Each structure stands twice: as structure tokens, then as C-alpha cells.
Amino acid sequence: MRCAKALQLTLAVIKPDAVAHPLILETLHQKILENFFIIRKNDLVWRREDSENFYAEHAGCYFYQRLVEFMSSGPMRAYILAREDAITYWRGMMGPTKVFRAHFTSPNTLRGQYGLTDTRNTTHGSDSIESAKKEIAFFFPEFAADEWMEREEPVFRLGLIEYNEQSKVHTLQETR
Ligand code: DAT
Ligand code: MG
Numbered sequence: 001m002r003c004a005k006a007l008q009l010t011l012a013v014i015k016p017d018a019v020a021h022p023l024i025l026e027t028l029h030q031k032i033l034e035n036f037f038i039i040r041k042n043d044l045v046w047r048r049e050d051s052e053n054f055y056a057e058h059a060g061c062y063f064y065q066r067l068v069e070f071m072s073s074g075p076m077r078a079y080i081l082a083r084e085d086a087i088t089y090w091r092g093m094m095g096p097t098k099v100f101r102a103h104f105t106s107p108n109t110l111r112g113q114y115g116l117t118d119t120r121n122t123t124h125g126s127d128s129i130e131s132a133k134k135e136i137a138f139f140f141p142e143f144a145a146d147e148w149m150e151r152e153e154p155v156f157r158l159g160l161i162e163y164n165e166q167s168k169v170h171t172l173q174e175t176r
Pocket of ligand 1: 125
């Protein structure tokens with residue numbers, strides 16, 4: 001994969017409903033690998049307060065309690081992904097938020113294929129440049145996005161990278 005235009009970063013999360021099924025998790029990882037550079041990957045479990053903080057914008061919604069409980073109910077997997085139009089591309093792969101709609105109008109999307117309910121809908125993806133920045137910092141506080149853009153983005157764009165089977169992320173090719 002080589003790109004003419006600058007790469008964009010987004011945050012993608014595989015939610016607890018999908019991580020609970022090893023085959024689904026592996027399938028989702030492969031689909032991500034086919035379409036993105038994987039910059040970081042982290043398997044984690046949220047405390048309830050992480051869930052509440054992350055979804056603060058939905059506080060007061062009728063589904064908020066259900067949502068925060070679900071998102072802290074078990075392991076999930078977060079990724080920083082890169083490609084030219086990463087934010088909209090990943091949102092497109094995910095499909096509609098509502099699983100009923102996803103099943104009927106977008107059956108080939110991830111939510112269309114694997115979504116269980118409007119809450120247990122398989123994946124999360126940042127919806128704008130601002131939220132990607134905020135959400136990457138939330139999940140990967142040690143990741144220096146500006147520095148990555150300056151130092152690594154040009155090398156990734158040229159495709160001078162390799163996939164590490166063990167850590168399941170792309171890294172810069174070893175120079176010798
Ligand atoms: P998205 O995850 O597509 O960005 P969102 O930001 O509007 O959607 O909502 C965040 C999550 O909240 C969503 O993935 C699942 C839950 N949610 C949203 N609307 C819901 C609804 N009407 N009923 C139940 N859960 C809902
Ligand atoms: Mg959202």
C-alpha cells in the first residue's frame with residue numbers, strides 16, 4: 001500500500017460483543033489489516049468511569065446507562081489506524097449505528113454482519129478530525145500524534161513498512 005496524499009489517523013474500537021468471539025475478532029483484525037496501516041493496538045478493559053467519561057456527550061440519553069455498562073462489561077480492542085481518508089473510510093466499513101438499519105440497508109458492513117443490538121454494535125470509530133484527536137489521546141495517552149505525523153507519516157506513505165505478526169501492528173522497515 002502506497003499513498004499519494006497525506007495519511008490521516010483515526011481511532012477504531014472493537015467493542016466487547018465482538019471481542020468475546022475470537023473468530024469475529026480475528027476476522028475484524030484481518031479486514032482492518034487489508035485496508036489500513038495499523039499504527040497502535042491495545043487490548044484493554046474499561047472501568048465504568050472510563051466508559052462514562054468517553055461517552056459523556058450521551059449523558060442523559062435513554063440508552064446511556066446501557067451503553068456505559070456494556071462498554072465496561074468486558075475486554076475490547078482499540079487501534080490507531082492510518083490511511084488517506086481513515087475517518088470516513090472506517091465509518092463506512094462500520095455501517096450505520098442502528099443495527100436494524102445496518103442489517104437491512106448495509107448488510108456488508110461490519111455492524112450489518114456482526115451487530116447484535118443498537119448498544120452491542122461491534123465497533124466504534126471517530127466521526128471527525130477533532131474527535132479522532134481527542135479519542136486517540138483518550139485511548140493512547142502516550143502516543144505523540146504530531147510527532148508521528150512529522151516523522152513516520154512520510155515513511156508509511158511510501159510503504160516502507162512491515163507488518164509484525166506478533167505485535168499485530170505495522171512498523172518502519174529495519175534499515176541496515
Ligand atoms: P456511533 O457509534 O455510530 O458513532 P453515536 O456516537 O451516536 O453512534 O452513539 C454512540 C453509541 O451509543 C452507539 O455506538 C451505540 C449507542 N447508541 C446510540 N444511539 C443509540 C440508541 N438509539 N439506542 C441504543 N444505543 C444507542
Ligand atoms: Mg459516535
